[in-house]
Amino acid sequence: xxxxxxxxxxxxxxxxxxxxxxxxxxxxxxxxxxxxxxxxxxxxxxxxxxxxxxxxxxxxxxxxxxxxxxxxxxxxxxxxxxxxxxxxxxxxx
Numbered sequence: 055x056x057x058x059x060x061x062x063x064x065x066x067x068x069x070x071x072x073x074x075x076x077x078x079x080x081x082x083x084x085x086x087x088x089x090x091x092x093x094x095x096x097x098x099x100x101x102x103x104x105x106x107x108x109x110x111x112x113x114x115x116x117x118x119x120x121x122x123x124x125x126x127x128x129x130x131x132x133x134x135x136x137x138x139x140x141x142x143x144x145x146x147x
Contacts, residue, residue: 055090058097059120062113064105082111088120 062085087104091097094116101114119127 055092057118058089058091058094059086059117060089060097060101060113061086061115061117062101063111064108064113065111067105067107067109085114086121 063082064085065082085101085105087101089097089100091100097116098114102110117124
């Protein structure tokens, strides 16, 4: 099994039955989850199952890299205070 990052936007099952467009679209929620699967198609199927009757509005997009890995590959600046803190070496007496 391999790790896939599935991202997209969906309307929950409760809201997809609304008659008005604005009522349904105002309840759009993000979906971003790491899924272990054998293929991209299986990852999409598992993500769709997790919506519990919801409907995809945008996506799903399947990636092999996480958002963190993509940002580091682009050399994007990090937020202050988010870098790894190096531990000081202590002297043993």
